[in-house]
Amino acid sequence: MSDSIPQNLKYTKEHEWARVEGKTVTVGVTHHAQESLGDVVYVELPKLGATITEGKQFGVIESTKAVSDLYAPLSGKVVKVNDALTGNPSIINTDPYGAGWIVEVEPSDTEQLGKLLDAAAYGELLK
């Protein structure tokens, strides 16, 4: 599996990524995050329509050994959740930037995106 950092995404220091697609932003966790977590066995997702707040916990991801909080890269309303994670959470391990996405958010303040790290800055963080 490639551990390269996709150039087209934005990142948090807590290892979430955000991808802008039209009016919504898709959120997941990075390759580095899934690798340090180990086998993901459970994801607690927010409800459809829930409001999430930048920097605040919006869900929980559990591996065989550890429980970790998911932090929102930006504020907004959850318009889609990846229900596939309920039955098969391990897709976060196998495809963290693709099928392992977690939620899609309608941002309430798109300017928050500017505060996120770009690929180069996130790469620096991992060094």
Next chain:
Amino acid sequence: MTRRTPLNEAHRKLGARMVDFVGWDMPVQYTSVIAEHEAVRTAVGLFDVSHMGEIEFAGPGALETVNRLISNDLARCQDGQAVYAGLLNDLGGFVDDVVAYRFSPERILICVNSSNREKDFAWMKARAEGVTPVDRGDEFAQIAVQGPKAVALVQRLTKADLSKVGTYRFTEGEVAGVKSIISRTGYTGEDGFELYCATDDAVKLWDALLEAGQPDGVKPCGLGARDSLRTEMKYALYGNDIDDAHTALEAGLGWIVKLDKAGGFIGKDALVAQKAAGVQRKLVGFELTGAGIPRHGYPILKDGARVGEVTSGTQGPSVKKPIGMGYVPAGLATEGSTFDVEIRGRAVPAVVVKTPFLKKS
């Protein structure tokens, strides 16, 4: 100071993720906890358990001395037999859980938990009547070879006839040219051996097992898989499921307590009294019927009131369910009883099930 087993370098070369485990630098996983767990259930896995302690009693009266210290009965064993036992305090709670090896009535070796090595040795020294214990922990390395292909793998590397070594029996012999105690014991629910060898020989034995096991799909396994494997069997982990505050009867380990053994043992009086009065709380195995994973320390609720605590829990990789253990009032301990586990403020329903969680076909 972090302590290292003689296999520390070997783990690093294999790309293990190392963690601190009660002061020991140990591999938690090499590739994936689930893959390592599966290797043990379907093929064979190797575990470095050299952090475990070994305490020896040697000399005339060794058996009688040890028998006063442990809850199980070595007098009922033959030479070459081992027993699982408790070292109990005066209240019947656990100082530790151990495996005692009877080489002869004059030589007993006790394998103790790494977290309790110093405590156990001091405790034994203070209470041993007769033979004085000797701490041999630094002289031994220990490698567990576990899984349906484990026996055949070890057999290929030794002249000892392993078909004659039954469960909880042991023999001495060379494995891959390394002098070993070959013990048919383990902590996974699978068949296999725990091999005790000299510290200096550990790398040779480990490498030989890894190489000879290649055709079997042998995998080095870390503490993560060790924990999920034992949890599926409802094997207790000291510090989680058993401790000094819960008695052997409460832990459901009455079978390792021989109240009628000659000479008695430390903690017996408390257990006799508890048995007569009735055990008020019990360690149960449960499955979550709602979503989530039970974890050590989560509250157990009945009708909103806290009645106990989860002692161990995981998403069982083989049983494919969220499973856990915990102490609950005796009235909630029967199979089919229901309660809730509080997970991040939510009450998630759970049901007491028959254990081990893993049903062997």
